[in-house]
Amino acid sequence: MVELAVLDMAGTTVADDGLVEAAFLEAVAGRSDVDEMLVHVRATMGESKITVFRHLFGGDEDAAQAANLRFEVAYAGHLGAVTAIPGAAETITALRSAGVKVALTTGFSRPTADAILSALDWTGLADLSLVPAEAGRGRPFPDLVLTAVLRLGATDLRQVVTCGDTTYDVLTGLRAGAGTVTAVTTGAHDATALSAAGAHHVLSSVTALPSLVL
Structure with missing residues (x-):
């Protein structure tokens, strides 16, 4: 689980x-x-x-x-140009409903992260949101993932899944020792680059995550 x-x-x-x-x-x-x-x-x-x-x-x-x-x-x-990836909010809700804690991470500062969450009406949608200054170092270091593990009380890194759209997201998950490191092609880097970086799974969208890990 x-x-x-x-x-x-x-x-x-x-x-x-x-x-x-x-x-x-x-x-x-x-x-x-x-x-x-x-x-x-x-x-x-x-x-x-x-x-x-x-x-x-x-x-x-x-x-x-x-x-x-x-x-x-x-x-x-x-x-005003910021929108939710279609189905992303529902994906987060589905994961949490299944008993999975969810942390949202970003390379932005806390004020910008909060502004994005507020603009999307996502405040409180996830269990936790983290920015680099709150974890120690940003990507590609493992700090964001490991801080989420500590703050949300996960007991086994093998039961942690990460998901991002860049090769640095993939590297962060691998360095943190996450059991499942996934990537999506809805952002900066393509499937070839994400696979080459070591992603265990490359998905077309974060909406495919629940069926993969639950």
Whole structure:
């Protein structure tokens, strides 16, 4: 019996119609190396956003923090583009009704995560939501999954399932030792990349998760 499902937000349970890239472009507008930066952003989708900006700005903490703030403001300013992946809310409800605890995780800050949950009327939908600052480190480190395990009282990592749309989501699940690491093709990376990253199962949507694990 699966005890805990750790689900990514943007691209997995939440659709934002490319808003991450659009907000990033606003955050670094005017720079001559935007195209090179965008390549890195696409490759590291799922990683903590501040970590991405630290890399892009060569460790300049002030510049990274300022860019991250611009990114968060830009993203929050377009929350009207954020919608639920069709059937995602029902999937979370079905898992919880079957006795599975559900944690939603994201690379965004807490204010942005809360704004997304509020915009979707998802506050309280899952048992827990987590952002990198609350876990220690973001993806691809295992901290988000392991923090969910601790906070929700899961007893066996073999009974934990993770689900995300990026290779970093897959790597996080594998590093955490989750018994079932799944990926979906509704977000940033395609089935080939997700399989190559080591996903145990690649699904067309998070809605296929209950029939797989219950």
